[in-house]
Amino acid sequence: MLRRTLLGAALATPALLRTTKASADTPVDVELILAVDVSRSVDPEEQELQFTGYENAFRDPRLIEGIVGGPVGAIACMMFTWSDWHIQNVVVPWTKLDGAKTAHGFADAIAAAPRRTWLYTSISGAMDFAAKQFGQGFEGSRKVVDISGDGVSNSGRPVAEAREDALAQGIVLNGLAVLDRQPSPFAQNNGLPPLDEYYRDEVIGGPGAFLVVAEGFDAFEAAVRRKIIREIAARPAPGDRVERFA
Structure with a gap:
């Protein structure tokens, strides 16, 4: 009898562990990933404008009001920088904001x-x-990736393939395209569309996906603040697919 009891307990242990792990995920309104371009076309001054823009956004009372205004009253957020196909660095890990x-x-x-x-x-x-970063201790009703950049993809596999895989996982891809007044050192006339059209047609996707366009890095702070406020809204109101900030 004791042996059968011990065996039954052993068999039940994996199921118990699975239940414990699943219940350990902290509920939040949205899981938001900030993906920031640090390729060579973004000079040190422009990179600082990006970081300062994100920093100031999370100090804005309007954004904080949006965070606490959802059904749960909290979001999970992380930030990483990216460049070449194999270079992505987490600069702020997953954090609960409430x-x-x-x-x-x-x-x-x-x-x-x-x-x-x-x-x-x-x-x-x-x-x-970004798609691999979800499921690390949080469970949101929405999974959103916020991709900011000032150039078209020129490294790694086709964007269409990566986009399709992300959308298949239920991830919403939003974009923040910076129309840099200084051309990239790799800029060539390859018949590609303007950056804002490229982001609109090739990058963003998923339910309610949208693009914010910053006319130069000086407009980045206003653009990113508006973008995050819209992304964390408890009930995102229908808005323009493309918003512009000069």
């Missing part, structure tokens, strides 16, 4: 994050990396 204190802490982490510049631009690499 008020001013945690939002300001996230902003502090962005301010302290290292600034590095790499070479190429792999949007597909950013998508692939």
